[in-house]
Amino acid sequence: MKKHIHICLILLSIAVTQAQNSNTNIDLKTTIIPPAKVNKLTGDSYLIDFGKAFFGTIQLYSNKPQTDSLIIHLGEKLNDKNGVDKNPGATIRYQKIVLPQLTANTLILPKLTADKRNTTGAAIQLQDSIGVVMPFRYCEIENLKIPITELQIHQKALHHKFNDEASAFSSSNKILDSIWELCKHTIKATSFTGFYVDGDRERIPYEADAYINQLSHYSVDSLYTMARRTNSYFIENPTWPTEWLLHTVPMFYTDYMYTGDIEPLKRHYKNLKLKTLMELERADGLISSSSPNLNAAYIQKLGFKKADTKIKDIIDWPPAQKDTGWKLATLEGERDGYEIVPVNTVVNAFYYYNLKLMAEIATVLDKKEDAAFFKKKAKNVKTTMNTKFFNSDRGYYTDGEGSTHSSLHANMMPLAFGIVPKEHVKTVTEFIKTRGMACSVYGAQYLLEGLYLSNEAQYALDLITDTKGDRTWWNMIEVGATMTLEAWDVKYKPNADWNHAWGTAPLNITTRYMWGIKPKTAGFKIAEIQPQLANLKFSNIKVPTMNGIIKASFKKDKKTHQYIIEIPENMSAEFKVPLINLKGRHNGKKIKPKQQIIILNSGNHTIDLKQ
Numbered sequence: 001m002k003k004h005i006h007i008c009l010i011l012l013s014i015a016v017t018q019a020q021n022s023n024t025n026i027d028l029k030t031t032i033i034p035p036a037k038v039n040k041l042t043g044d045s046y047l048i049d050f051g052k053a054f055f056g057t058i059q060l061y062s063n064k065p066q067t068d069s070l071i072i073h074l075g076e077k078l079n080d081k082n083g084v085d086k087n088p089g090a091t092i093r094y095q096k097i098v099l100p101q102l103t104a105n106t107l108i109l110p111k112l113t114a115d116k117r118n119t120t121g122a123a124i125q126l127q128d129s130i131g132v133v134m135p136f137r138y139c140e141i142e143n144l145k146i147p148i149t150e151l152q153i154h155q156k157a158l159h160h161k162f163n164d165e166a167s168a169f170s171s172s173n174k175i176l177d178s179i180w181e182l183c184k185h186t187i188k189a190t191s192f193t194g195f196y197v198d199g200d201r202e203r204i205p206y207e208a209d210a211y212i213n214q215l216s217h218y219s220v221d222s223l224y225t226m227a228r229r230t231n232s233y234f235i236e237n238p239t240w241p242t243e244w245l246l247h248t249v250p251m252f253y254t255d256y257m258y259t260g261d262i263e264p265l266k267r268h269y270k271n272l273k274l275k276t277l278m279e280l281e282r283a284d285g286l287i288s289s290s291s292p293n294l295n296a297a298y299i300q301k302l303g304f305k306k307a308d309t310k311i312k313d314i315i316d317w318p319p320a321q322k323d324t325g326w327k328l329a330t331l332e333g334e335r336d337g338y339e340i341v342p343v344n345t346v347v348n349a350f351y352y353y354n355l356k357l358m359a360e361i362a363t364v365l366d367k368k369e370d371a372a373f374f375k376k377k378a379k380n381v382k383t384t385m386n387t388k389f390f391n392s393d394r395g396y397y398t399d400g401e402g403s404t405h406s407s408l409h410a411n412m413m414p415l416a417f418g419i420v421p422k423e424h425v426k427t428v429t430e431f432i433k434t435r436g437m438a439c440s441v442y443g444a445q446y447l448l449e450g451l452y453l454s455n456e457a458q459y460a461l462d463l464i465t466d467t468k469g470d471r472t473w474w475n476m477i478e479v480g481a482t483m484t485l486e487a488w489d490v491k492y493k494p495n496a497d498w499n500h501a502w503g504t505a506p507l508n509i510t511t512r513y514m515w516g517i518k519p520k521t522a523g524f525k526i527a528e529i530q531p532q533l534a535n536l537k538f539s540n541i542k543v544p545t546m547n548g549i550i551k552a553s554f555k556k557d558k559k560t561h562q563y564i565i566e567i568p569e570n571m572s573a574e575f576k577v578p579l580i581n582l583k584g585r586h587n588g589k590k591i592k593p594k595q596q597i598i599i600l601n602s603g604n605h606t607i608d609l610k611q
Helices: 003-012 017-023 175-191 208-222 225-236 246-257 261-265 269-274 296-302 311-315 345-364 368-388 409-416 422-435 443-453 457-464 471-477 505-514
Strands: 028-033 039-041 044-063 072-073 094-099 135-142 151-160 168-173 517-519 526-529 536-544 548-556 560-567 572-576 581-585 597-600 601-611
Touching: 028 044, 028 135, 028 526, 044 175, 135 151, 151 175, 168 175, 175 208, 175 457, 175 471, 175 505, 208 225, 208 246, 208 505, 225 246, 246 261, 246 269, 246 345, 246 517, 261 269, 269 345, 345 368, 345 409, 409 443, 422 443, 443 457, 457 505, 471 581, 505 517, 505 536, 517 536, 526 548, 560 572
Parallel strands: 526 572
Antiparallel strands: 028 151, 039 044, 044 135, 044 151, 072 094, 072 135, 168 536, 517 526, 536 548, 548 560, 560 601, 572 597, 581 601
8 A cells, every 4th residue: 555655645746837827817716705604603602604616815804904813614414513623534624723813903814734745746726816715604703792683704706717607407206306406515615726727625627526527617617728728747757656647538529529620639549549558469469568668658658757667566556445454344445346467458448449530530630641540459358348348147347357356447437438239239228227326436437338229227317316325425414525435435435535536427327318418529519418317307408619608498297298499509519319209390391200309590490399
């Protein structure tokens, strides 16, 4: 465990000052937020609840002076006495401030103490003019000798520019609505550095965290500069483990699809090829952590600054807290018993997806030979995986070469990336449904994607809105968080924080899969809308694009499903008719019985489908 931590600290303590300190061009904003509630605790103590946690600080303005000291407690969590929890545990934040006095008619900005870990080394640094910020929802004040009505106290929130009105969602399922709002707020509140960082414990960009953050951010706003800044950061500052590196290509491809801008693909094409880890490939097409190409030269090519670092230590870092020395709720952590072998299913599923996207990128850049090359490689990896990893007797995948164990992870990743042959989708999904939410909040992104791609919309919705147990988004709300947690619960990760955007899968899944609204062509010139709304009785959604906002609503009764959709100017959409359709009308005109796609041009559309 100590060896792994040492290696990670070496890797992450890298020279990133140029990226970190170029914040003069980062569009950070401050919002002054008044209290949502003020409750009296004792004679001179009060609890101020700002409603939601933000990164920032507190500001006070008193109409009357107080010569005695004022004690302030800031925190994310309440204790069982409805005061700020002064010992919240894990990486849930708390800080105590003592003001010697209150000066009248003066704006007071109490100075916070910086956390050494998240303000040094590889952490993204804030400008000195911003000062120290921390995440908090609550402020408890003690020894207030003047009337509380004489004191104005506000949360001074720091965040990136964000259009709150660009997106919205509501439905007949109020649990789903609450989770969507939790996730949307997380995207805004965690933007305080101008980069996609993992959370307050480290404030470091990691590729897997950033990818889910990007998908969710693009689902609620059409401001893409923060994602692009983060993408550029990863070119020179890769992190670990293997599948983290393998998120680089998907991040750049996603940006291209939403913006239509090919310049980042052109500029970083060679590096994107490198980040596929193609040089670790064996003769059969699969990549291996025991490749003889794991050497100092290769590590430097990837962007790591320490040539003596062993990349095998990066690749073999156990995902989701196995072998940490912690006393965990389950022995295998969040792995579902996943067996890490040198040639394993999860890593090669990511590798296949990278090759598939690189074929698309090469085509966009008119590199025809490369496009054919990557397409052929992807096909070969898919075939080899299905030959070597698929257990035909069981009907689902093992964890890798030489393994007899089958985990949720080894099956949800091939399903999400389109590796599973059609004839085996049923048995793979049946196995997946026996495992429940046996993955981390990060892994849930791919579990849900795979389910929607396999027409398991109802099961996916049930997982998102589950209110039983602690491996749920509802548990995050129940424990009192207003941003998504790093893990399902502290007992699954004892140093977890309460502000991790990689937990926002339900947000982008709702937009991109439940409603099925994604760019069909680059720059959202053509959108695709493929709703899978399961048992929802109604739903409304606003989805931002660079061309404007797509607005859609849905309602159903026993006989009719009605969709009302507004497409912005300068774009169109392809609406995929759900399988329930037997007959219907589009803007009053009959839809052909076997018609699968309805073209929606700019303007308003009403689609009535009858069972």
